[in-house]
Amino acid sequence: MIQLQDITKVYPMGKRELTVLRGVNLHIKQGELVAIMGPSGSGKSTMLNLMGCLDTPTSGSYYLEEREVSRLSNGELAQIRAQKIGFVFQTFNLLPHLPALANVELGMRYAGGVDRTKALEALHRVGLSDRANHRPTELSGGEQQRVAIARALVKDPPLVLADEPTGNLDSHSGEEVISILTSLHAEQGITLILITHDANIAHHCQRIIHIKDGQVEREERV
């Protein structure tokens, strides 16, 4: 599913350069549930952005479903994001002026077209059928994140990337969100990669990848 080969990422910082990733090699199989852990600034978010086709590496190759995508144009990357990748963010990133249902529909908008029935179904799967017409400000943090999960999953992407999905939630809501994510993973066979600081959450996953200083430090099987 995902193969990273010697990925480096260097950001220009004025006259100096900031090397964030220094030769990352990683292989993730179809249907895996993987946690990425590491201290702040270790490069795990950059890695997730690369895997999500939001960014391209400075060097190295990235194969997504056997296709080399590290040298594609912005438009082609956008197509891949639309078709293949669902994002769940720490800060939910819902559009505040749209009701929950419209936010979920937005997940399909660039992926071939909006289908209201599917959007309602996705809301149902995260247990928010009765909140379809609520705006994000009228929802709790946990509910907002569940709407965001519905938005990520509504287009049935093969790959879902979650960047600290429980980082802004209390422990109860966090557990709820993780249990929804893991059960969706189990039911739908999607590949789910999530970044977390929480070892308890990481232990829900099949594999934990530890990142340090822009490199894979070690992997552990759960």
Next chain:
Amino acid sequence: MKKWFEPLASAWVSVATHKLRSFLTILGIVIGVAAVITLMSVGRGASAEILANIESMGSNLITISPGASIGFGGVRGAGGSATTLTIEDAEAIAEQVDYISAVAPFYSSNLQVVVGSENTNSSVIGVTPDYMPVNNLEIAYGSFFTEYDYQRGAKVAVLGSNVKEELFGDAEPIGQQMRMGSIIVRVIGVLESKGGMMRGSSDDAIYIPLTAMQQTVAQPRTAQGERVVSYVTLTVSDEEQTEYVIAEITSLLRSRHQLGALDNDDFSITSMEEIASTLSEASATLTLLLGAIAAISLLVGGIGVMNIMLVSVLERTREIGIRKALGARERDIWIQFLVEAAFLTLAGGIIGVIVGWGVSYLVSSMGLMPTVVSADIVILAVSVSVGIGLFFGFYPAWNASRLNPIEALRSE
């Protein structure tokens, strides 16, 4: 269809979310479009009125003034000072030039007119019976004088509507006597008002037979002993032949006035047709000028739209990042913001048309000025406002589409 509906729907949501800001954004367009509609309608109204005035005087009318050509504008005001045109000239024209339906020479003078205690200085015009049809005058009540009255120099008068109002108010004027210089005349008719804003309107004059006029005003004579008139008006029977008629009259008058080949004409001929085209050209220029001034305010409105769109892009950076993460291509973002700008300015344009229409209706119903709102200007104003949205939305939309998704997601 769907491809356009979705950006439109999100444009609507974004407009509805920022109601006040959207309103302020389009205010410039509303004012600009309203100004275009109002000013153009005033300009068009003025042209329409001028043309209607000319139509009411008869577009087949030709006026011969004494003196060298002084061009339009001075014809009625400054004319009459030269004494080169005579009744005999008019008679010769009637006899010798083809395509003429009637010739009406007249002599005008300002006289003190007294009715009872009312006393006014009025323009008194000595005319022939043909003057009425030639100048498209109509009798409101009473009658115009006849050929017989003219021949015997009957002391009768026909009043313009304003003069009647001034001298008699609501009283019945027919049969009343009025003193005019050294003679006393009897009122036999009142003319239909022609309205209009031209000087020397028939509404302000008193008409008496030229033969009666000669009894109170010393009508000058030329060296040859011919009786001088102020103007000669005539109508052509076939408007196609206006130019031919003018040429014929010119050569006839030149020979009657014994002008040499090198002498300038001592008269000038103006056709209503010519005046009409000069006037409509002038009013078209005026309309264009008014429109241009209004268009500047529309341009300023457009710059306002661009300003707000730039702010809006900045403020919605995160939204753009989210959309990009969800798979929006640069083109999708670009179209979204462009549609939003066009939607805003279209709304502004439509509101502006309604406001402009209302204002021009008010202007004309309050009697300030006649106005004509025409469909072409409405369509033009609305499409220009959409064009402004597209033009001034282009750069902000392009800016939005070029945002880096990661940085956009990180922004607050």
